[in-house]
Amino acid sequence: MNVAKNNILYVTDREPVIMSKGKDMYLWDTNGKKYLDFIAGWAVNSLGHCPPVLVDALIHQAERLINASPAFYNDKMLEFADLLVKNSCFQRVFFTSTGAEANESAIKLARKYGQVSKRGAYKIITFEHSFHGRTLATMSATGKQNWKPLFEPKVPGFIHVPFNDIDAVKASLDGETCAVMLEPIQGEGGVNEANPDFIKALAGLCKETKTLLIFDEIQTGLGRTGKFFSYQSYDCEPDIMTLGKGIGGGYPLAAMLAKDELNIFSKGEQGGTYTNQPLGMAAGLAVTGEIIKRKLWKNAEKMGNLIKSELATLASRFRLSSIRGQGLLLAFNVPDEKATELMKKCFQNGLLINSPEPSMIRLIPALTIKEEHVKKLMGILEKCMKEMF
Ligand SMILES: *Cc1c(COP(=O)(O)O)cnc(C)c1O
Secondary structure (H helix, E strand, O other): OOOOOOOOOOOOOOOOOOEEEEEEOEEEEOOOOEEEEOOHHHHOOOOOEOOHHHHHHHHHHHHHOOOOOOOOOOHHHHHHHHHHHHOOOOOEEEEEOOHHHHHHHHHHHHHHHHHHHOOOOOEEEEEOOOOOOOOHHHHHHOOOHHHOOOOOOOOOOEEEEOOOOHHHHHHHOOOOEEEEEEOOEEOOOOOEEOOHHHHHHHHHHHHHOOOEEEEEOOOOOOOOOOOOOHHHHOOOOOOEEEEOHHHOEOEOOEEEEEOHHHOOOOOOOOOOOOOOOHHHHHHHHHHHHHHHHOOHHHHHHHHHHHHHHHHHHHHHHHOOEEEEEEOOEEEEEOHHHOHHHHHHHHHHOOEEOEEEEOOEEEEOOOOOOOHHHHHHHHHHHHHHHHHHO
C-alpha cells in the first residue's frame, strides 16, 4: 500500500501513515509505530480502541442478525431505547448512523412542531461558532464564519446569534421561530462553555414563547463532560437532544431523543435504511451500558481535572492560556498560532492531539483513560513545547 499514490477523493490533509491497529489508549501504524491517542476519533472511542465489550457485542450480533429491515422491530433497538429513556429526561428515541442525520431529524421535528403547534413557525436560532454537521441543512445551522460562503444557497431559516447572549436571542426570536438549538459546550468552535445563567434564561424564554430547546450533545453527551449528559449540569430539560460520536464507541451510530409530546411525525415523514440496524443497536447498547455500569463520567471528571491542573503547572513557562473545558472535553491556547506545529511535533513523538484552530489544542481522549496516560501526555507535551517555545 502506498499512501502517496491513492484513490481517495481529497477532502483534507492527512499524515502519510496508515493506521492498522488499536488497543485501549493506543493506535499503531503499518510501520509498527505506536501513538498515544488523545483524539479518540474525535471523541468517538469512548471506551478506547477495540474494547472487549464492544468487540464481543459486535461478534455475537453479527452471528445472529446484522440487518433485518427498518420496517421491523428488533430486540436490540427496543432494549437500547429503554436504556436511553431510563437514564435521561426523554421518552422517545430515533436512531441514525451519524450525528448530522440526528440533527437533521431534530430540525425536521422542530419544523413539524412549528407546523402542528405554532402556525407554521420554521425558523431555528443557532449560535456563532457552533457546529452541527456537514449535510446542507446542518451546515446551514452551523455558525462557523468560514462556512458562510460555501455551497450557497444554504437552507433558509437559520439565524445565528452570539453565544451566551440572551438579549441577542430575544431580539431574533419571533412568532416564526420554532426552536433554539445549541451545544452546551461548543466542541469544534473552541470548547466554549455555555454559562449557567444564560441556559437558565434561555430555557425560561423558550418555555414562555413555546419555542423548542434543542441540545446538540453529539460531542458532550455520554459521560464526556463529567455528567452522563451535559444538560444535567445546567439544571434544565431540553425538549430534544441529539447524541452521536461516543454512543457507538467507534461504530457509526447516533440518536435523537425527544419528549413524549413530540412524538408527532406522521407515517413516512422520517426514516432511513439504517435506522435501528441491529448490529449498530448491539454496539450502542454495549457501549452505553458499559458507560453507565462503570459511571465513566466520574473518571472523565477526575482525569479532566488532573489534566487541567498539570497543564496549569506548564502555563507560565510556555505561555499557555485559557485552559478550559469540562470532564474530558478540554482545550488550551498556545502562543503565536503554533498549534498546528505543536500537533505535528507531537505526532512525530507518538502523541495524537487535535487542533481545530490555529492557536488551540483540544484533548478528547477515551473516558477510560488512566493516570499513567496523563503522565505520558504531559511528558511528550513538555518535551515538544520545550523545543518550540
Ligand atoms: C461531530 C458533531 C456533529 C456531526 O456528527 P457527524 O457524525 O460527523 O455527522 C454534530 N454536532 C456536534 C456538536 C458534533 O461534535
